Amino acid sequence: MFKNYLITAYKVYTRRKLFTAINLACITLTLMVLLVVTALLQNAFYPTGVEGRSDRFLQVTTLVAESEGGNSVRTGPLGYKLIDQYLRPMKSVQLVAAISSPRTVSVYQDDRVSELMLRRADAAYWQILDFKVLEGSVPSAEDVAQGRFVAVLNASTAARLYPGASALGQQLNAGGQTFKVIGVVEDTLQLNSYSDIWVPVTTDPSSEYRNQMFGDFFALLLADSPAQLPLIQAEVAEVARNLQFDDPRQWNLALMWADSKLDFFARGLFRTERQADSGAGLLLAIIAALMILFMLLPALNLVNLNSGRILERSSEIGVRKAFGASSRTLVIQFVIENVLLCLFGGLLGLIAAIAALNWLEHSGLIPYLKVDINLAVFGCGLAITLFFGLLSGVIPAWKMSRLHPVQALKGAA
Amino acid sequence: MIRLENISKTYRTDKVETLALKDINLHVNKGEFLSIMGPSGCGKSTLLNLIGLLDQPGAGTISVDGAAVKSYRDKDVAQLRNQTFGFIFQSFHLINDLQVIDNVELPLLYRSLPARERKQRAREALERVGLGARMEHYPNQLSGGQQQRVAIARAIVGRPQVLLADEPTGNLDSQMGGEVMDLLLRLNQEGTTVVMVTHDEREAKRGSHIVRVFDGQLVS
Ligand SMILES: Nc1ncnc2c1ncn2[C@@H]1O[C@H](COP(=O)(O)OP(=O)(O)OP(=O)(O)O)[C@@H](O)[C@H]1O
Ligand SMILES: [Mg+2]
Numbered sequence: 001m002f003k004n005y006l007i008t009a010y011k012v013y014t015r016r017k018l019f020t021a022i023n024l025a026c027i028t029l030t031l032m033v034l035l036v037v038t039a040l041l042q043n044a045f046y047p048t049g050v051e052g053r054s055d056r057f058l059q060v061t062t063l064v065a066e067s068e069g070g071n072s073v074r075t076g077p078l079g080y081k082l083i084d085q086y087l088r089p090m091k092s093v094q095l096v097a098a099i100s101s102p103r104t105v106s107v108y109q110d111d112r113v114s115e116l117m118l119r120r121a122d123a124a125y126w127q128i129l130d131f132k133v134l135e136g137s138v139p140s141a142e143d144v145a146q147g148r149f150v151a152v153l154n155a156s157t158a159a160r161l162y163p164g165a166s167a168l169g170q171q172l173n174a175g176g177q178t179f180k181v182i183g184v185v186e187d188t189l190q191l192n193s194y195s196d197i198w199v200p201v202t203t204d205p206s207s208e209y210r211n212q213m214f215g216d217f218f219a220l221l222l223a224d225s226p227a228q229l230p231l232i233q234a235e236v237a238e239v240a241r242n243l244q245f246d247d248p249r250q251w252n253l254a255l256m257w258a259d260s261k262l263d264f265f266a267r268g269l270f271r272t273e274r275q276a277d278s279g280a281g282l283l284l285a286i287i288a289a290l291m292i293l294f295m296l297l298p299a300l301n302l303v304n305l306n307s308g309r310i311l312e313r314s315s316e317i318g319v320r321k322a323f324g325a326s327s328r329t330l331v332i333q334f335v336i337e338n339v340l341l342c343l344f345g346g347l348l349g350l351i352a353a354i355a356a357l358n359w360l361e362h363s364g365l366i367p368y369l370k371v372d373i374n375l376a377v378f379g380c381g382l383a384i385t386l387f388f389g390l391l392s393g394v395i396p397a398w399k400m401s402r403l404h405p406v407q408a409l410k411g412a413a
Numbered sequence: 414m415i416r417l418e419n420i421s422k423t424y425r426t427d428k429v430e431t432l433a434l435k436d437i438n439l440h441v442n443k444g445e446f447l448s449i450m451g452p453s454g455c456g457k458s459t460l461l462n463l464i465g466l467l468d469q470p471g472a473g474t475i476s477v478d479g480a481a482v483k484s485y486r487d488k489d490v491a492q493l494r495n496q497t498f499g500f501i502f503q504s505f506h507l508i509n510d511l512q513v514i515d516n517v518e519l520p521l522l523y524r525s526l527p528a529r530e531r532k533q534r535a536r537e538a539l540e541r542v543g544l545g546a547r548m549e550h551y552p553n554q555l556s557g558g559q560q561q562r563v564a565i566a567r568a569i570v571g572r573p574q575v576l577l578a579d580e581p582t583g584n585l586d587s588q589m590g591g592e593v594m595d596l597l598l599r600l601n602q603e604g605t606t607v608v609m610v611t612h613d614e615r616e617a618k619r620g621s622h623i624v625r626v627f628d629g630q631l632v633s
Contacts, residue, residue: 011512015510319508321494322467322500323494323495323523324496404469404485405467405468
């Protein structure tokens with residue numbers, strides 16, 4: 001019997017090619033976009049890859065300082081002194097890393113100049129983040145403490161600068177300084193870990209950075225467990241309240257927040273540097289609403305297509321009932337037809353999403369992008385299309401199948 | 414074979430109540446060819462649908478082979494419809510998405526028969542109505558007469574005891590109508606009971622027995 005249903009469904013679908021194609025395109029496209037978007041979002045926000053511990057760390061990126069009376073305000077990245085003297089001694093943290101924003105530097109290599117991104121990091125940075133080391137090693141605490149001129153490259157940069165040779169031990173001339181390459185790590189595109197070159201913070205040409213409250217650093221604060229994060233947030237706010245500027249007459253109020261990645265983006269979006277609540281909840285709500293809206297369009301289309309077909313099918317239902325089909329058999333038939341279409345569309349969507357992500361990764365449109373399909377999202381998307389497919393295709397058919405055959409034959413809905 | 418006792422049927426819409434059939438008593442004998450005649454709107458189709466258990470009477474009892482039909486829930490009547498009746502409609506009601514052979518096979522899907530036998534029987538039925546060469550066609554690729562013959566093949570494929578035909582020639586020209594009539598008569602001669610609604614006195618006379626409906630009641 002089950003085989004009959006499949007065969008009938010197959011026959012109907014191959015016969016109604018346009019209907020099938022539109023339906024499939026609808027499902028496929030929706031699922032594809034949904035998967036690609038969530039894969040990108042997940043890469044950005046979810047603890048994964050190099051930043052796999054991001055459920056355990058927070059970042060402090062911005063310091064807001066205000067003068068007495070509030071007539072002058074300064075907002076900017078942290079200075080190293082702030083991190084070293086105020087954040088490192090915090091009680092609630094396990095580890096604090098200082099890391100500079102990526103700066104563009106000129107790299108001279110065989111008469112060629114490349115503009116590359118360089119970050120200066122302390123030793124804790126390499127412990128908090130989970131870089132996959134392909135060759136050599138990352139700077140040790142001693143390398144950093146001694147101010148050794150060592151550098152780590154990512155795989156693409158290593159291959160570009162030293163084609164056909166190992167990058168290890170090579171001299172790297174970057175921003176007027178010469179480093180020895182000691183390690184190569186995997187490419188990554190995430191908030192705290194994307195860069196081409198990393199060197200110890202102590203190799204900075206001037207030691208002035210050590211005395212600055214404002215600079216171009218931000219801090220990563222690692223907790224023992226995700227449950228500790230609120231403690232860190234409270235303590236950072238506390239630290240900000242008690243911050244002592246060198247000249248208290250210039251700045252007498254400081255604000256800074258320990259943020260998750262989502263908070264970080266929300267703050268940038270909603271300009272909420274001055275309040276504890278970053279607006280991440282709102283951001284999430286907006287993302288969810290957009291996704292639902294996006295899912296709704298094809299869903300409604302599906303409903304529309306299916307209900308347009310129902311009239312046509314009412315005669316079929318009447319005939320089948322007249323010749324001995326029970327409501328149950330009919331419902332099973334319609335369910336199978338719908339489920340089959342959804343599953344097939346889902347499969348196509350999955351393949352299309354994988355292809356699209358593959359293309360994104362390799363096109364260089366977004367450098368160093370490495371993402372994975374989230375199968376849970378795929379499942380959800382599929383469930384939603386199934387839901388609408390059943391809602392639109394099966395429920396009307398089911399209602400009609402409960403009529404007496406005569407009524408169905410006459411097309412009474 | 415089929416007995417209707419004190420059957421009434423009322424259609425209710427929001428505004429009006431139509432008494433379509435009133436106190437009908439009718440016996441369809443095994444092997445007969447019964448023609449139902451009457452003016453338009455008098456209740457012929459309603460009567461035929463009640464005989465075939467496609468609709469539920471408002472009052473009265475219908476017995477099939479001596480057993481009264483008590484429930485019209487389809488798990489109770491589906492089997493009876495499938496085994497006892499074969500329907501032929503004025504507007505064919507073929508499923509356009511399915512090939513002729515699949516249309517004809519349809520009643521057998523609701524029995525437990527192996528696929529090979531179903532196909533075999535459907536092929537035989539089509540050959541009987543002279544459409545052995547059209548099995549792979551879709552209904553809308555056939556003429557009206559051919560479509561009605563497909564519908565007849567579908568009605569007889571399950572070898573039902575009773576064929577119910579509601580103006581089977583109503584949508585056909587006289588030549589095609591004649592072919593369809595010949596086919597029904599032949600099936601009747603082979604032992605199938607036929608109940609046919611028609612407007613055509615000459616067609617009706619070719620059957621063994623005529624009942625006339627007027628305004629929801631049997632006359633004569
Ligand atoms: N679903 C319905 N709802 C309301 N009234 C109906 C319905 N079906 C039939 N009727 C009414 O019941 C009466 C009998 O209808 P029926 O279809 O049985 O007539 P008929 O004799 O078959 O007519 P025709 O020769 O035109 O096919 C008519 O007055 C019709 O308007
Ligand atoms: Mg009628």
